[in-house]
Amino acid sequence: MDDVKKFVLDHKLGEILENKTFKDCTTLQVGGKIRFFYYPNSIESFLAFHKFYRPSGRPLFIIGAGSNVFASDADFEGVVVNFSKLPLKYYRIGDTFTCSPGCSVVRLSYDLARLGYTGGEFLSGIPATIGGAVYMNAGANGLEMKDILISAKLLSKDGVVRDYENSELGFGYRKSRLQEEGLIVLEAKLKFQKDESGDVLKRVKEMKEKRNKSQPVDQKCAGCTFQNPSGHSAWRLIDQIGFRGFKINNAQVSKKHCNFLINNGDAKSEDLLELIKRIQKNVKEQFNIDLKCEWVLVNFDNVSLF
Numbered sequence: 001m002d003d004v005k006k007f008v009l010d011h012k013l014g015e016i017l018e019n020k021t022f023k024d025c026t027t028l029q030v031g032g033k034i035r036f037f038y039y040p041n042s043i044e045s046f047l048a049f050h051k052f053y054r055p056s057g058r059p060l061f062i063i064g065a066g067s068n069v070f071a072s073d074a075d076f077e078g079v080v081v082n083f084s085k086l087p088l089k090y091y092r093i094g095d096t097f098t099c100s101p102g103c104s105v106v107r108l109s110y111d112l113a114r115l116g117y118t119g120g121e122f123l124s125g126i127p128a129t130i131g132g133a134v135y136m137n138a139g140a141n142g143l144e145m146k147d148i149l150i151s152a153k154l155l156s157k158d159g160v161v162r163d164y165e166n167s168e169l170g171f172g173y174r175k176s177r178l179q180e181e182g183l184i185v186l187e188a189k190l191k192f193q194k195d196e197s198g199d200v201l202k203r204v205k206e207m208k209e210k211r212n213k214s215q216p217v218d219q220k221c222a223g224c225t226f227q228n229p230s231g232h233s234a235w236r237l238i239d240q241i242g243f244r245g246f247k248i249n250n251a252q253v254s255k256k257h258c259n260f261l262i263n264n265g266d267a268k269s270e271d272l273l274e275l276i277k278r279i280q281k282n283v284k285e286q287f288n289i290d291l292k293c294e295w296v297l298v299n300f301d302n303v304s305l306f
């Protein structure tokens, strides 16, 4: 693995760290040590790194804001890449915003509001990067990334870069073609509309306030843990099985919102995993419904949460 560090440093491709853990780079704040954490200094640098690294077959994981990632307690013997240190966040031509993968969607939504653009208000409460939001087709308040995305420049596993139109990306509920094929977001073009009412910022603040009241946003969590099964709310099912506030060591079901599992101290990934399985088992037994975990699991062997 030391060849990776040497390659990045010799070719001045960015910063590479050896002392990071998933605990420090995810909002859930759990997970083991990471062998190399790489911040590319440009997309070209990342592509040069990718060309060098991929043939080795060693693990590669792209992390955004880490707000949907659940990593195991084991050490990760590979490279985690983060685009947040790319110098350009986004630029605008007309009503089209071309965004870098590491751009914060919260920051973008506030900038849009200040510039008098509507359509990005729903992003204000999602602590994501553009890359993670496109990959997950993140959404809130009735809108999803698929509703604002024009196209995305993506890198395939075998190193091919191409622009994909929205219609090619197979978007569904927290689902995209990117997940199936391991495509990496290098850039995304989003469209918004001018709004002269002067009310956009007010709407953003109202949405944020509503969210702060209903979700444990000040706690270590990774958003909703389970997808809503068709015709049901996951939080209600969890409440109905009596799990509101239920704990396994420091892994706990939030009392504020039952579909948020929180790290209430120094939880271990294995405690959270056990809690997820316990909820799934009880919901299945009582309602014959399979709850599908929405989190992205990293570095777990032979674990499937549907």
Ligand SMILES: Cc1cc2nc3c(=O)[nH]c(=O)nc-3n(C[C@H](O)[C@H](O)[C@H](O)COP(=O)(O)OP(=O)(O)OC[C@H]3O[C@@H](n4cnc5c(N)ncnc54)[C@H](O)[C@@H]3O)c2cc1C
Pocket (backbone or CB within 6 Å): 027, 061, 062, 063, 064, 065, 066, 067, 068, 069, 083, 101, 125, 126, 127, 128, 129, 130, 131, 132, 133, 134, 135, 136, 137, 138, 139, 140, 178, 183, 184, 185, 186, 215, 216, 217, 221, 222, 223, 224, 296
């Ligand atoms: C308090 C809180 C509230 C939340 N509310 C919502 C909500 O309302 N709606 C919602 O949909 N989600 C919500 N989430 C979950 C989370 O914010 C979203 O899933 C988000 O899209 C994850 O983005 P990220 O940048 O943090 O990605 P990460 O969590 O870092 O990664 C998620 C996945 O995206 C992949 N990924 C990241 N960057 C790239 C890239 N450049 N190219 C390819 N793949 C990439 C990762 O490999 C991983 O598989 C919430 C989370 C929290 C903590």
